[in-house]
Amino acid sequence: MSPVYPFDEAATARAVVDEHGVLVEWNEGARRLLGWAPEEVLARPAADLLADGTPLSLPEGHRWNGTLTLRHRDGHAVSVWVLAHHRHARDGGDWLVVTPLEGRDRDAPDDDVLSRAGLVQSPCAVAIYDDRLRLRAVNDAMAEVLGVSGKRLRGLRLPEIGGGPQSADIERHMLRVLDTGRGHDVRTYVPIGGDGRMNAWMARMSPITDPTGRVRGVCVAAHDFTEQHRARERLQLVNEASVRIGTTLDVGRTAQELADVCVPALADFVSVDLVDPPAHGGELPIGPLSVPAALRRVAHRSVTPGDPEAVTAVGHSQVYPAVSPQGASLLSGHAIVVSEGSGDLEKWLAWNPARSRRLGPLGVHSTMSVPIRARGMTLGVAVFTRFAQPARFLPDDVLLAEEVTARAAVCIDNARRYSRERETALALQRSLLPRTLARTAAVAAASRYLPAARAGVGGDWFDVIPLSGMRVALVVGDVIGHGVEASATMGRLRTAVRTLADIDLAPDELLTHLDDVVARMSAEAGDEDAGRPGEVGATCLYAVYDPVSRRCTLARAGHPAPVLVPPGGPPHRVELPPGPPLGLGGLPFESAELDLDEGSVLAFYTDGLVDSRERDVEAAQRLLRKTLAEPGDCLEEACDRVLNALLPAGSPADDVALLLARTRGLPPSQVATWDVPADPSLVAPVRKQVLDQLETWGLSPVSFTAELVVSELVTNAIRYGTPPIRLRLIHDDTHLICEVSDTSSTAPHLRRAKTWDEGGRGLLLVAQLTQRWGSRHTTEGKTIWAELGLADDE
Structure with missing residues (x-):
């Protein structure tokens, strides 16, 4: 008797025989039946109790029942029906042998x-x-x-x-x-x-x-209710697969999710091998793959810690012949199952000696290989193996494996297509962004661009554009959407901004023209038959900095305002009129002007830098200002500090563009200005003043060219312009710029002079003698400028 069973246990004759046929247990019921005391039979072969003296043969399977003729202690034979259970069969355990004593008169x-x-x-x-x-x-x-x-x-x-x-x-x-x-x-x-x-x-x-x-x-x-239970388990596994597989657009992660879902619910070990995608973004062939096939191990999972069943490491390739589980299913195009005793399992395990040595001691008894297929293409194969679970794979298991693998195949195919499109968009994005920032006398600049982790490459861009008069344009923008279309739109807008900047438009005027460009692009992208416009849109921030006046003019179209870090002062947001996003059409843009001290840092960025799940926008902007306030003269290091502080671990959720520019000022000693009388006879004294100034600057080697350019520009201004007329010379280490301004709004243009014409060749001569020339409109009129290079003449 025991607390678990508080009755007489001797009503059953019970004995235990170990795997060697030796008696290891003998209860009181067995003594009543055969008369032997425990000390007389324990540790003796159970065959000694058989009346006929035949050797004891342990039965196959897990349970046996039948009639045995046993030998009583007093010598007579006792015919007894017994029931035997193989306990702890997986460990090679013992046998429990029982027969009831009570109720033996069954009639x-x-x-x-x-x-x-x-x-x-x-x-x-x-x-x-x-x-x-x-x-x-x-x-x-x-x-x-x-x-x-x-x-x-x-x-x-x-x-x-x-x-x-x-x-x-x-x-x-x-x-x-x-x-x-x-x-x-x-x-x-x-x-x-x-x-x-x-x-x-x-x-x-x-x-x-x-x-x-x-x-x-x-x-x-x-x-x-086994069938209902198994159906519920299958449905639960399919539902779990739909939730857990495909959480990301990463091929390796998706394959690992397939293995994780199926272990141990369906198999004890699962491996996923995929075909490497064709080079240059090609597609896999339709239909089954030819064998032998080279597959790359992408994921595997085992019920045993450390995955000891894995012969191939993740990331390594293996060539699988037709006799392998992978090759057989790839060749047939459908799931194949082999189990112990069929003969095929031994062939599957023996095709690779190292694999056979590794898997042999594990007791693998059933293997199933299922091809991973989507859109008619074979992407790879998943192999399911059982060794801990005693049951072999049945048809219901095959259907379940095929269902889960099919769901995973769609997710893997989507991840591959996304990766291919992302790589294409990223390559396009990289090609459209400036490889290096232009070096100018006005600013020192550094930049960073990070593509989005999941949403795909977007249309963020930045640029540093040299302008006339040593000025520089700083621009940052963000196209709505992601993917190749967003990258292509970004490229078109960046080209448009450079074109509009080249004609020296003011920031608010440039955004007005750019708004028209986006509106036209949106109309082109729409459905004319349905009357639906496209969804092209963008935000932009455009700034022009003049190192001579140290004044910066800025305007924005729905873009975050920049942060200004004055030398020795705390960072703060620049207050700018917000302006509507590009593409709405018909709404005005306003600009603002700032006087900047030399060494001021302007931080331009897209909203991907400050929009995150970890913090709200205001908190992110406060963190941005705090990070920019940290001491340091290197802009490259400042960019890295900003990204490390504001972005979560890993890639950002949205594209991020960051542009930092430290202003430089041009000292008055490098600028010379003269008011020019509207009298052609006084051009000669102006030329003399220019030559004296060039000699003072040590630029005599270019004095002859500069004299011709100044003479032509001043003469044209006197002849065709409106007083007052002003001449300005600006130089740095590499350029000399000649500017002539008047109050007329009529812009000059090159023309082809006829053979007998006395004039019309002046601007052609200027274009030939200088690196570049042009004109820009100002609030007072216009300025004609020409730029000479100094490095080639030294």
Whole structure:
């Protein structure tokens, strides 16, 4: 007796035989049956108890029942029906051998109360246990489940009938029903049959009472809901696969999610091998792949920590022949399953000696190979292996593996297509962005561009554009959307900005023209037949800085305002009129002017820098200003500090463009200005003043060219312009710039002079003698300028 089973255990003759056929347990019931005391039989071969003296042969399988002729202690033979369970079969364990002692007269009439329990020929499996939880009767359905006649089992306890922890657990619940007199339901999973699969059962236990209400036994009605349970498990796995597979657009991560979902729910080890994509963005062929095929291991997962079953490491390639699991399914184009005993499993494991040595001791007994296919293309193969689970793969498992693999195949194909499009867009984006920033006398600049991690490459851009008069334009913009179209739109807008900047438009005027460009692009992208406009849109910030006046003019179109870091002062946002985003059309843009000290830093950025899930925009901008306030003279290091401080670990959720520019001032000693009288006879004194100034600057080598250019520009201004007229010379280490301004708005242009014309060749001569020339409109009129290079003349 024990607290778990508080009745006489000796009502069953019970013995345990180890894997070598030696008796290791012998209970009181066995002594009553055969007369041998435990000390007389323990550690002796069980075959010594056989009456005929034949050698003991342990049965195959997990359970055996039959009649044995045993030898009693006094020498006579005892014919006994016994039931044997192989305990801990996977570990090579022992055998529990039992036979009931009570109720051995199986033809005797049943107890009236227990007989009235209603044992009928019902499809529900029913068993009746007495008040000591020993079997009294079973119906035909229960006998079929147990695989043994009910009369044979009469008098045995449930753990002696079924074996295993599940039977002991059910008996504890039966004892509870016996003690409380209240029914109880238990779900349990018991292996039935020889395939090793667990069957799901609902055991409904109810007390059996006599007319006085006394509990005389327990009725157990078992309902097999294995099919419903397996269907629910399959549905749950498919649902879990739809949720867990494809969370990212990363091929490797998606393949790993397939392996993670299927272990251990479907297999003990899963490997995923994929075909390397064709070079130059090509597509895989339609249909099955030819073998032998080179596949790359992308992911694998095992129930054993460390994945010891993996022969190929992730990232390594392997050539698979037709006799391999991978090659066989690739060749056939459908799932293939082989199990132990078929002969094919040995071939699958033996094609690679290293693989065979690794997998042999694991006890692999069933393998399934499923091709990964999407849009008619074979992307790779997934191999499912079982060695810890005793059951082999059945047709339902194949359907489940194919369903989950098909879902994963779509996600892998999407990830591959996304990766290919992302690489294309990124290459286009890189080609359209400036490789290096223009070096100018006005600013020192540094920049960074980071593509989005998931949304795809977008249309963020930045630029530093040299202008006339040593001025520089700083621009940053962001095109709505992502992908190749956004990158192409960005390229068109960057070209448009450079073209408009080349004619020296003011920032607000430039944005007005750029707004028209975006509106036309949007109309072109729309559906004319349906009357729907396109969805092209962008934001932009444009600034022009003059190192002579140290004044910066800025305007923005729906873009974040820049941050100004004055030398020795705290960073702050520049207050600018917001302006509408580009493409709305018809709304005005306003500009603002700032006087900047030399060494001021302007920070231009796109909204991807300050928009994140970790913090709101205001907090991000405060962090940006705090980071920019940190000491340091290197703009490249400042860019890295800003990105490390504001962006989360890994790539950003949106594109990020960052442009930092430190202003420089041109000292007055490098600028000379003269007011020119509107008298052609006074051009000669002006030329003399220019030559003296060039000599003072040490630029005599270019004095002849400069004199001709100044003479031509001043003469044209006197002849065709409107006073007052002003001449200005500006130089740095590499350029000399001549500017002539007047109040006329008429711009000059080159023309081809006829043979006998006395004039018309002046600007042609200027164009030939200078690196570049042009004109720009000002609030007072216009300025004609020409730029001479100094480096080639030194």
